[in-house]
Amino acid sequence: MRRNPNTGARMTAPDKLSPQRIAPDNPVLRFLFGTSLVVQILVGLLVGIALAWWWPTAAKSVGLLGTVFVSALKAVAPVLVLVLVTAAIANHQKGKSTHIRPILGLYLAGTLIAALVAVSASFLFPSSLKLVESGVEMAPPSGIVEVLRTLLLKIVDNPVNALRDGNFVGILAWAVGLGIALRHAGDGTRAMVTDLAGAVTFIVRLVIRFAPLGILGLVAATLAESGFGALLDYLRLLAVLVGSMLFVALVANPLIVLAMTRRNPYPLVLTCLRDSGITAFFTRSSAANIPVNLDLCRRLELPEDTYSVSIPLGATINMAGAAITITVLALAAVHTLNIEVDLATALLLSVVAAVAACGASGVAGGSLLLVPLACGMFGISNDVAMQVVAIGFIIGVVQDSCETALNSSTDVLFTAAACRSVRAD
Template identity: 55%
Template sequence: MNQFTKAVKSLAAKYNETSLILRIAIGLLVGAALALICPGAVWLEEFGSLFVGALKGIAPVLVFVIVASALAQGSSKLDRRFGTVVWLYMLTTFVAAALSVVTSKLFPQTLVLAEAATADVVPQGLGDVMHTLLANIVSNPVASIMNGNYIGILMWACLFGLAMKRLGSDTTKNFMANTADAVSTIVRWIINLAPFGIMGLVFASVSDNGLSIFTQYGRLLLLLVGTMLLMALVINPLIIFIYLHRNPYPLVLRCLRESGLTAFFTRSSAANIPVNMSLCEKLGLDKDIYSVSIPLGATINMDGAAITITIMTLAAANTLGMEVSLPAAILLSIMSALGACGASGVAGGSLLLIPMACSLFGISNDIAMQVVGVGFIIGVIQDSVETALNSAGDVEFAATAEYHQWLKEGKPLPDFMA
């Protein structure tokens, strides 16, 4: 028994010593291989379900305790760095929508409309989306944590933290700090098991879908993914360069590798919040700032969602033979950007905001929901790339705002950015 215990401990030590990225890559290859060799082993999918479920479960608690603890201890200063982060989130979401108009004009797409999709809640206008967003701010705090409503979680965490700061003793503040550290430790344990989760997610994706999604809607999918890659690899680095006057690619590629990769497979910005917070810590960012900006980014930094809404809407207009004027395209970009900020509060994410954008051109809800149906067909790839773009951008611009302030103060940037 002692020999067995030693062997297990030795194996665990080697596992922990190996780079997490390398372990994830191995899990990815193993998952794909198992899907091709033994596609009937559906029990492997449980690894992916458990991993995503654990991240989604802990993320709301993590955000609440970290924000509340920071404010209770009086160390949180949401200074101009936070304003810069919010500005970058909103700016890039609009730029993504505008970029989608350009790529759609260069490579116009039409659709083979599928069966109409069904949904319980489909927003009919921008007012409905903004109403949902505002309603989420004052949602029940317990319900916000249970449902992953991060706008509500942030609001209640701020109020709770400020109240604890005013009323609490040093013992209470220490308890809050210890609780935040304990939850952060649990998050690190979960992330350490990411290779097994990725293996299960890849197995499920490859065994269920294969390559069939690349046939009928290949050109549309190529336009969506191409625009998202253009945003991730050209536009976002350009914006970062304008702020930092440094080569942006070390930061961009690191965020894509350590945040975008897990987001691609989990397909959930909420599930990736713990991963992003861990990455921000590695980048040396101020915990008081990123503990608020990262969950906020999961709600309002929606470059991928803006691209999806814009391109799918223009494809619907092309299918119906409509000419979209420049003023209408600009209005669509604004509506897509604002609507995308409410995507996380709507069941079904960005796809169910397509009818809202279609209404701008008088496209009927029946036709718009058929466009949503097409979106669900290609969603395996589209949603994965969209989430990777959104999630990596959350960290990129949190870091950009922080490093921009460092440069103003004459502080040196981390070695990888020098």
């Protein structure tokens, strides 16, 4: 730390990455390094929309930027989770709380509440579907037992397979096991693991800096190729889906945070939606958004021992948006077929949707294959249920984006709420 030779006051060394040092006269670089990432993402969003509107051919080509960005996030996320969780547990000090238990409770409670909100919205605003011929050739799970069995097999998966396939349940299990084992290792070994986690984190932060270009490519390609014409027939269904998700994000979740922290929840809620939800909306993958959430937790100054475990865990089991999708689509099929549903069955559907959502894959469209599971509760045939899944893919441009934004931003929200509630006590 240097001191001012005239006043004797402490002077902080200038940032080597500041725009003044890199290119004092270059407006482009000054914008890149002197403007917040969220502003840059919004600029990329507007440029992508304009490009798709005026030059669709070029917009489709620019989509490569989005594909590369999402692929880069998916590539670094498994390695980051493995080394970060391992380092956090290996260097954890005995007697220091990680607050994982209350966060886990928030994840489960939030998912169940989201399912209840979806049931209420579906009864207040019933939707009917125009069932179509399904071209979806996928096998949905036959029941809750199969969903739980799949989760168990993911836990004991080979670590190489887990890293290759992006199986974050298996990665998390191996990271916890290695972290516990390395707690008995020498100081040099644990320091090396910590340095490795720092190196991977640096790579992740570098990838995140390219988010504006990635968002530009994703938006331009999506609007140029799909547009929103196919969504007009399903506006009512989309309104119920998106409305339920907005209610959970802006009403239910803030009430949960208020109960935990006893302070105004909206600054934290809006920060999570802005810094995590926007990116997740366009990547449409909770797994791909793990690096973004870890970076946000670091900027919120949350304990690394906590968020290094809770964020990848949340990307697997904290699926409020998925619970809403499963519930709303299943009840839309029920209303279309004029099937009577009593209160007890509706409540049971909420529980089933919440449990099934925890088994939803952390990739785009992961919740849709669980819709037939919920439809099976009402005796709806698998052929009809898969037609509902096909409709889900049609509206997925909006539905899956909103679902992922809710899921991923809530991971950070509940982690921060649990940590701050402990500080308040």
